[in-house]
Amino acid sequence: MKFPFRLTISIFLLSVFVWNCTKEKEIYYCPMHPTYTSDRPGTCPICNMDLVKKDHEEHNSSFASGSNTMNPSDTTKKVSTPQETDSQKSKNVLEDVSSNRELFLSLEKQQSIGIKTDSVLRRNLTKKISAYSSVAYDPELYTAIIEYREMLRSREFFPDTGSSLGGQNLQIRLRQLGLSTDQIRLWTSGKRDPSELILGGKSGRSHIYSQIYESDFSSVHVGLKILFKTNVYPDTTFHGTIRSIDTILDKNTRTLRLRSEVEDKQQKLKPQMFGNLEIQIPLKQTLSVPTSSILDTGAYKIVYVQTGPDRFLATSVKTGLNIGDWTEIKEGLKEGERVVSESTFLIDSEARIRFGSALHTH
Structure with missing residues (x-):
């Protein structure tokens, strides 16, 4: 009696095992993230969408490709081969994901x-650049302008004396000190008094020297409007214009010097008085x-x-x-x-x- 009973139990267990092996396993996947799959219903842990049951044909196709994490709707995916390394397989998966970064x-x-x-x-925007500044006190530029003016006068009275080379050297010196060609003509024409550079504002204007970093140089040019303020007169804003820009960069501070003129009818600003300059650069559309x-x-x-x-x-x-x-x-x-x-x-x-x-x- 014991032998037939044991045989019956063994046959029953074998039948259950064969039935489980032949039973079709259900697969569920996320429509938004097909790389995520599960063997039971639920929600996607990434986007919380309900998982969708994969039909028989899709499951067979996925199984035949060697991976059940591939998107069943994509028939152009690469098929893993035994020769592919783990890094190559990982790269393929990343390419599949990166093809849809939405x-x-x-x-x-x-x-x-x-x-x-x-x-x-x-948009119509305004770029603002702040620069540490001071009221001009420039005896070197003053001396260079005076020497160049005297050289031009001596040529008028004694055209046969002197050399053109000397005049060129003086002009180059003025250019090195930051004056443009138009500024040189203005300062040497008699319309401007060079003493403004060492005695302070005259004729209702003052000269402001500022340092800007080379990163801002491409945005700045002669003619831009500026605002100058000093702690001595905190309630007063001096309006002006950039007149010239130095041609030589300071290698230590990586800055360029700007020369501006501001309105100062009351002659409040004194040489070497410190302040802050603000440059406003309009950028349209x-x-x-x-x-x-x-x-x-x-x-x-x-x-x-x-x-x-x-x-x-x-x-x-x-x-x-x-x-x-x-x-x-x-x-x-x-x-x-x-x-x-x-x-x-x-x-x-x-x-x-x-x-x-x-x-x-x-």
């Missing part, structure tokens, strides 16, 4: 991490985004463009001038697009979690 975020998720967007527009939208990865800069109410795309951009709260866009964006302007770092972190290092592979 990030899905529900409205509730956007509110929870504080995402806000702003438009890419052409500049394509720009909020500076907070820019993420600098080191190798390039990216912004997150809103492609739909709940979709965002990491986009590489080329930037220009940084103008306070705004940054000029040279390439990568079009007018009218919307970009993430707040919580940019958080949305980038979310994208890195979902897409990994392939996100920033441009």
